[in-house]
Amino acid sequence: MIDNSIFRDKTAAYYTLGCKLNFAETSDLGKHLSEHGIRKVRTGESADICVVNTCSVTELADKKCRQTIRRIRKEHPHAFVVVTGCYAQLKPDEVAAVEGVNLVVGSNQKMNVLEYIESYWQNSGQKINVTPTCETTEFVPSCSQDDRTRHFLKVQDGCDYYCSYCTIPFARGKSRNGTIADLVRQAEQVAAVGGKEIVLTGVNIGDFGKTTGEQFIDLLRALDDVEGIERFRISSIEPNLLTDEIIDFVAYSKRFAPHFHIPLQSGSDTILKLMRRRYDTAFFRAKIEKIYSVMPNCFIGIDVIVGMRGETEALFHETADFLTTLPFSQLHVFSYSERSGTRALTIEPIVSPRDKQLRSNQLLELSAEKRRAFYRAQRGTRHHVLFEHARKGDRMHGFTENYVQVEAPYRAEWANEMREVTLNQLNSEETEYEM
Numbered sequence: 090m091i092d093n094s095i096f097r098d099k100t101a102a103y104y105t106l107g108c109k110l111n112f113a114e115t116s117d118l119g120k121h122l123s124e125h126g127i128r129k130v131r132t133g134e135s136a137d138i139c140v141v142n143t144c145s146v147t148e149l150a151d152k153k154c155r156q157t158i159r160r161i162r163k164e165h166p167h168a169f170v171v172v173t174g175c176y177a178q179l180k181p182d183e184v185a186a187v188e189g190v191n192l193v194v195g196s197n198q199k200m201n202v203l204e205y206i207e208s209y210w211q212n213s214g215q216k217i218n219v220t221p222t223c224e225t226t227e228f229v230p231s232c233s234q235d236d237r238t239r240h241f242l243k244v245q246d247g248c249d250y251y252c253s254y255c256t257i258p259f260a261r262g263k264s265r266n267g268t269i270a271d272l273v274r275q276a277e278q279v280a281a282v283g284g285k286e287i288v289l290t291g292v293n294i295g296d297f298g299k300t301t302g303e304q305f306i307d308l309l310r311a312l313d314d315v316e317g318i319e320r321f322r323i324s325s326i327e328p329n330l331l332t333d334e335i336i337d338f339v340a341y342s343k344r345f346a347p348h349f350h351i352p353l354q355s356g357s358d359t360i361l362k363l364m365r366r367r368y369d370t371a372f373f374r375a376k377i378e379k380i381y382s383v384m385p386n387c388f389i390g391i392d393v394i395v396g397m398r399g400e401t402e403a404l405f406h407e408t409a410d411f412l413t414t415l416p417f418s419q420l421h422v423f424s425y426s427e428r429s430g431t432r433a434l435t436i437e438p439i440v441s442p443r444d445k446q447l448r449s450n451q452l453l454e455l456s457a458e459k460r461r462a463f464y465r466a467q468r469g470t471r472h473h474v475l476f477e478h479a480r481k482g483d484r485m486h487g488f489t490e491n492y493v494q495v496e497a498p499y500r501a502e503w504a505n506e507m508r509e510v511t512l513n514q515l516n517s518e519e520t521e522y523e524m
């Protein structure tokens with residue numbers, strides 16, 4: 090039982106790094122703290138408690154976390170700084186050694202931050218509080234709203250895949266999920282407060298059902314019947330778990346958007362094997378073709394990693410060639426980053442930072458071309474755009490169901506409303522349609 094009196098009149102500031110899941114969890118953490126009387130700081134106000142929800146997906150992510158902590162220390166010189174999330178889970182000693190950190194709480198215990206602060210303040214706690222993720226079986230529900238119009242509903246957590254370059258299973262633990270009944274209830278609550286769009290999030294969401302004996306497709310069917318929500322998007326889903334049944338369902342569903350985000354990671358079968366991915370390029374191409382056969386205007390974003398250990402010049406060219414001939418709408422290009430404890434560290438040769446940069450640039454150019462071509466192909470088509478809130482007088486922005494960005498003059502009544510529009514006028518950079 091938390092003693093609320095010690096938190097009376099306290100204020101907190103929240104900082105989130107990394108993925109949508111982290112953002113959803115920070116939002117829930119904020120709600121939890123406010124239930125115990127801790128108010129969120131206003132802009133410019135100095136906080137009593139700062140909570141940093143970290144990411145550790147790459148070396149660069151770790152560095153950004155350390156920089157954020159140092160910045161917080163300057164902005165809130167008297168605050169009690171608590172660091173949680175993946176970086177805290179994986180490298181607690183390193184995090185504890187960053188100047189200004191008062192408390193480290195592992196990702197499993199993220200939602201118990203308040204208990205740890207309380208015992209630390211009462212001199213009965215310790216600075217580092219991290220338990221191994223393999224002990225985690227609990228699914229902590231989470232749903233948050235971003236600063237636009239979208240709500241992020243966490244449907245799954247953790248991963249059992251252990252790709253050779255990835256530390257996420259160590260940081261987030263085993264695959265586990267919420268029940269369909271609970272998740273539908275959360276979606277209904279979003280609808281009740283006027284939410285129109287929900288993005289389903291998780292670490293490996295296609296793996297949904299591991300802990301409840303349910304199926305991802307049944308979750309989609311149940312959510313599709315939630316009145317009031319106009320649109321669902323599925324965030325990143327592994328290609329081997331994106332079944333034809335799911336694709337067909339999305340194509341003919343009432344509320345699921347024709348939009349997929351699929352991690353390919355490499356267009357070389359040799360590298361895919363080294364990465365311990367569970368498909369090959371032929372499978373991936375067939376999956377993309379299947380999507381387009383039932384949703385010709387679908388937006389498909391693809392993740393790719395450049396400079397993985399073992400990626401020789403010739404193997405990178407396999408990736409570049411594969412992607413050039415593959416239809417899609419956009420790439421998300423990541424540079425491989427060495428992560429301690431991963432199997433990839435034994436693979437040779439190592440790719441130099443310069444080559445990683447050159448490869449990344451090449452794929453980013455390809456991505457820009459594909460995106461422009463996708464946008465051009467949408468000219469003359471009619472879509473529903475969910476417009477975001479904007480300041481009076483500012484231009485408004487929104488996305489079509491197939492993730493084309495649209496800009497319009499300010500109209501107060503359009504905020505958080507779905508409008509049917511015809512895409513006619515592309516801006517000069519071909520990155521947005523104008524109305």
Ligand code: SF4
Nearest residue numbers: 248250251252255257
């Ligand atoms: S599927 Fe692979 S890359 Fe994705 S979280 Fe799991 S281990 Fe990491």
